[in-house]
Amino acid sequence: MLQTLKKVGMQKFLAFGALIIIYVFFAFTGKNFTSTATTLNILASSYYVGFLALGATFVIITGGIDLSLGALMMASALLGGALYRDMGFPLWLCMVIMVLFAMLVGLANGILVTKLKLPPFIATLGTMMIMLGLGSIITNTSSKYFPTILEPDGWFIRVFFKTKSGFPVGAVYLMVFFIITFIVLNKTKIGRYIFAIGNNEEAVRLSGIKVNLWKGMAYVITGLGVGLGSILYSATYIVVIPNTGNGIELQAIAAVVIGGTSLSGGVGSLTGTLIGVFIMSILKNGLISMSLPAPYQTFFTGIVVIGAVLMDVYRNKKANELKKIKA
């Protein structure tokens, strides 16, 4: 019992500890890092990655991976933009379609992985490329614009990005999404089965559970995160450019891994993922506050990912030794 407690506590502590250390580091070395403006920036730059990462946590816990996150988010945003600008759809309907589209592609991923038995890496690599292409095809490779503040639908930015007073509302949605996904993962059957599948899929199947259904569900949930993320992305950047968005999926996956979710499945936490998202966001803004250009962010994120996984490996080793001493 004691060691179980220790194990859970330790994992959260490590990621959270890293978050604090990085924050304190930049508070001392960065310019105006603790200012309200920077804090708001940290929140603002975390949320669409946050939606992707929270969703992706589900798939990764099943032992799968989703590489289509970034490309799908862009495709979904481009689709929404095209419907709004070119077809004259009302904005609310565009948003609904964006979310449904992303969930549908998530479902397609799920079917490829479960019914058609493709390895998740290959299946979602394929969807990633299809989405990259599709985004350009439906927009004729032209950028799509969501309404600016001055347009009649100017509420879009106010509701989904920043209020008039500059408060990043997106962060609130991220928290709401976090709480909902947290409940789904930890308090419902869906979550229990997703963990169980990641642990031992065959055992779950032999227990008479529809493995394909629940595993597919994980991909749909990931799609939901991506769809919501695409709305927030559109509200944040207004301009959506085809053929961009590469690498966003890797940022999301990095956040999941930093948060202590195992890529081999069966172990993971959304709290960890959220901390991972903030670690990356603090890193990004911290380096900016030190006047270091963007490539440094990618560079240091890489180091943090390796560091986080190393700590995890080391912690597991220690935990096993503790177990042995006790036994």
Added chain:
Amino acid sequence: MEIPLLEMKGIDKWYPGVHALKKCSFSLLKGEIHALVGENGAGKSTLMNILTGIIPYSSGEIYLNSEIVVFNSPKQAQIAGISMVHQELNLMDNLTVAQNIFIGRESKGLFLNDESINKRTGELFKRLNFHIDPKEKVGNLSVSLRQIVEIAKAISYDAKIIIFDEPSATLTDVEITQLFKIMKELRSTGVSMIYISHRMDEIKRIADRVTVFRDGEYIGTQDAETVKIDEVIHMMVGRIIYEEHKKLSKIDKDTDVVLKVENFSSFDVKNVSFELRKGEILGFAGLIGAGRTELARLIFGADEKLSGNLYVNGKKTAINSPHKAVEHGIGYLSEDRKRYGLVVGMSVANNIVITKLKDFIKRQFINEKEITKITDEYIKKLDIKTPSAQRLVKSLSGGNQQKVIIAKWLLNDSGILIFDEPTRGIDVGAKSEIYKIMNNLAAMGKAIIMISSELPELIRMSDRVLVMCEGEHTATLNLEDINQNTIMKYATKN
């Protein structure tokens, strides 16, 4: 005549190119414990997988209470009251005991109620008289406790028919006794059980009837009380078994000591010392968790030791990695062949030469011709049953896989071989072949350590037996003192 609770008639199963079951029948009475025996590949597991709806069958009928039933999924079989304790532990490590037992049967709605399943699990264990915390993560339990969780899970379905697929392979004697007690209690409440086992002595202890399968065919059913074990074995293998007991040890005090272990300690092993002589088979006896495998892994350099000295051929040697151990001619044949012993997705030839690959390099290229030549030699020498050296190891039977591992270490010219549970999961016929090979190796002058949880095979094979209990070395028995009672006495520290 009593109408059977369950009857399987004319069950036929074809895999592409393989006739796995040939018009097999099986019947089970209410409140009966029915042993199902046969070599690996005899079709027992296939038949049980068909019964529980895991795999479909080609033709035949299943009657439950005289009514035809068809199960298309494990769930349907469970609903009909049939559940199975699987051989490979089908548990989720990061879930708690209660979560594992009630997986798929959580509360009706979307939300979970862990309190209720913890309570029900607690009651279940109380009834079964096992003390396991329902809230403990399964990953923290020992192999035998996990097996008990698996059994509790099957029982919790209120099943009318429970299938046990070789549960004793991972249980200690004490736990087996307790399992049998539970089975007898279940029997008295009218539950029927099918018990699959490799251990002949268990049939007499627990079963009412015994059914034998061989090569996908139903051979016969006998009354367990009156049938002779030899007869059952004969039905299983259809041939005479190599059963020669060791009467005389050729090893004495003057034989060269090839391996000397001095004060070995780690977390699992407490201050163990012993000597191994040339041509000797030294048995390691003890219950599960006694530290035998752990000791073997220390010798092989697979784990770190806290203290102790090792002498190979009289010279003090520091072995801190398996690579070093191999260099000093020590070979380790793991208890978990598929995980640690073989690269199952590679060919027989590649597995055999894997540790000696550098000897088969000609001008920077791998000399496949030479490899095939050497491999064919070993296939012949050890009688490995494979169509060719290029066949993938995963398609061979357990016994033949074990022979591939033996060939690997022989090619490596290992003078000291550690066999860890060499016959686990291997059928009776192949077992005696392994014994024969081990005896031949010893006669050739190889020194062998044999770890086994099957006392009869330790008694049959060993020149001496080292007994361990909870990490401690409790006794070393000479040939004349080796018997079941003495070993058990030291293994349990009584």
